Amino acid sequence: MKKIKSNILIIDDQDDILFSAKMLLKKYFETIFTVNNPKNMIKILSENAIDVVLLDMNYRIGFEDGREGIYLLKEIKTLSPHTSVILMTAFGKVETAVEGLKAGAFDYILKPWDNEKLLSVVKSAVKEGRKEKKHLENFTKDTTLFKGNSAVIKKVYSLADKVAKTDANVLILGENGTGKSILARYIHDKSSRKQQLFVAVDLGSLNENLFESELFGYAKGAFTDAKADTPGRFETAQGGTIFLDEIGNVPIHLQSKLLQVIQTKAFTRLGESKERPLDVRIVTATNTDLKQEVVSKKFREDLYYRINTMEITVPPLREQIEDIVPLAQFLLNKMALKYDRNEIIFEKDALELIKKYSWNGNIREMENKIERAVILCENNCIKVSDLDLDTVSGDSFLEESPLEELEKNTIEKVLIKNNFNISRSAEELKLSRASLYRRMEKYGIGNN
Numbered sequence: 001m002k003k004i005k006s007n008i009l010i011i012d013d014q015d016d017i018l019f020s021a022k023m024l025l026k027k028y029f030e031t032i033f034t035v036n037n038p039k040n041m042i043k044i045l046s047e048n049a050i051d052v053v054l055l056d057m058n059y060r061i062g063f064e065d066g067r068e069g070i071y072l073l074k075e076i077k078t079l080s081p082h083t084s085v086i087l088m089t090a091f092g093k094v095e096t097a098v099e100g101l102k103a104g105a106f107d108y109i110l111k112p113w114d115n116e117k118l119l120s121v122v123k124s125a126v127k128e129g130r131k132e133k134k135h136l137e138n139f140t141k142d143t144t145l146f147k148g149n150s151a152v153i154k155k156v157y158s159l160a161d162k163v164a165k166t167d168a169n170v171l172i173l174g175e176n177g178t179g180k181s182i183l184a185r186y187i188h189d190k191s192s193r194k195q196q197l198f199v200a201v202d203l204g205s206l207n208e209n210l211f212e213s214e215l216f217g218y219a220k221g222a223f224t225d226a227k228a229d230t231p232g233r234f235e236t237a238q239g240g241t242i243f244l245d246e247i248g249n250v251p252i253h254l255q256s257k258l259l260q261v262i263q264t265k266a267f268t269r270l271g272e273s274k275e276r277p278l279d280v281r282i283v284t285a286t287n288t289d290l291k292q293e294v295v296s297k298k299f300r301e302d303l304y305y306r307i308n309t310m311e312i313t314v315p316p317l318r319e320q321i322e323d324i325v326p327l328a329q330f331l332l333n334k335m336a337l338k339y340d341r342n343e344i345i346f347e348k349d350a351l352e353l354i355k356k357y358s359w360n361g362n363i364r365e366m367e368n369k370i371e372r373a374v375i376l377c378e379n380n381c382i383k384v385s386d387l388d389l390d391t392v393s394g395d396s397f398l399e400e401s402p403l404e405e406l407e408k409n410t411i412e413k414v415l416i417k418n419n420f421n422i423s424r425s426a427e428e429l430k431l432s433r434a435s436l437y438r439r440m441e442k443y444g445i446g447n448n
């Protein structure tokens with residue numbers, strides 16, 4: 001049987017436990033390290049990429065409350081944040097193990113263990129760790145784009161990847177600051193037009209009188225200030241992509257001009273009669289409900305159907321809660337780089353607040369708050385007060401809405417049904433184990 005490529009470290013003061021765990025695991029996993037004194041774990045963890053640590057919770061005779069285990073767990077997580085830790089505890093000491101789960105342990109196992117159970121927990125820890133590592137690689141490779149790992153955002157990028165390969169017009173919908181223009185750029189970068197220009201036009205701030213000249217260009221003498229033949233934005237984007245942001249703000253009398261260009265794939269410079277062929281990919285975006293605008297006759301239906309060959313909705317941050325903390329870390333890295341503050345980190349309470357805050361202004365709001373905090377922060381640790389978040393506005397995630405109540409009840413039911421088996425419950429709820437633990441913590445499930 002081919003062994004799974006992974007490094008496992010077992011820490012226990014009883015040599016017979018180390019021996020039997022090693023005998024069992026070495027049949028399935030490539031490298032097994034053992035230490036009977038936790039002090040020796042530091043060297044192994046710093047010299048090897050350890051995937052999983054199996055950690056006993058009690059060492060000193062007479063101390064059996066598991067405190068040492070919790071302390072060591074935190075130390076391991078600091079030294080090697082992506083190592084999964086499985087706690088080993090005696091029957092009857094489960095409360096401390098549950099506390100360990102909240103402090104970041106992957107799972108716990110009761111001693112004496114059932115071999116099948118131990119193997120299955122270690123295998124899932126290795127698998128989960130790999131996923132996280134891959135996610136981290138994607139995350140650190142690029143400092144301009146954060147993709148996220150929640151199901152909703154993964155769907156967005158998978159759709160964007162598919163549509164990028166085609167020449168279809170794309171309409172991107174979403175609230176302010178959700179990253180619509182970032183997604184438009186992403187589609188361009190993934191398309192066969194990536195070597196050509198990506199031209200972004202903010203139609204919302206474009207003066208009505210300049211609309212035509214700016215978009216389609218003009219000939220010398222077309223109007224008083226037209227001193228020379230000048231190409232417009234569409235022409236500049238030839239061969240590439242034009243991104244028309246805030247398309248919902250275009251007044252109805254100008255919408256027909258856009259429609260004509262999109263329909264005929266040709267444009268005419270102001271003051272000229274010659275029609276020029278147009279070869280651009282059109283990506284548009286808006287935060288208004290265009291369908292509703294069509295119903296209320298503020299937006300032309302024919303234009304709507306021309307621009308939305310493919311429609312992608314970027315979710316607000318409140319619908320991708322599991323991405324909030326990684327995004328905050330991503331933006332902190334970005335700002336740390338920008339302001340040369342490499343050592344800067346979030347204080348635990350600040351990160352908790354970030355997690356619970358409502359972020360109605362989405363990624364833009366978070367970026368602004370973190371940038372401000374990096375500038376203002378006096379030492380290298382961002383505190384709650386540095387973030388300047390309005391926590392009294394009452395719309396933070398802290399409050400339990402009926403929807404949350406529903407979620408809490410469902411989680412409780414599934415956990416009870418599965419005898420508090422986390423893996424099975426997570427599978428049934430279609431959540432990762434980590435997200436299930438996070439929700440349990442949020443709702444105080446399993447605390448008593």
Ligand SMILES: Nc1ncnc2c1ncn2[C@@H]1O[C@H](COP(=O)(O)OP(=O)(O)OP(=O)(O)O)[C@@H](O)[C@H]1O
Nearest residue numbers: 144145146175176177178179180181182287363364
């Ligand atoms: N996926 C992302 N990765 C990194 N930064 C992002 C991402 N999405 C958005 N941002 C940052 O958030 C800010 C807002 O993004 P963007 O302008 O794309 O949002 P938008 O939805 O187009 O906003 P608006 O509706 O106000 O035009 C930008 O500064 C951008 O750098």
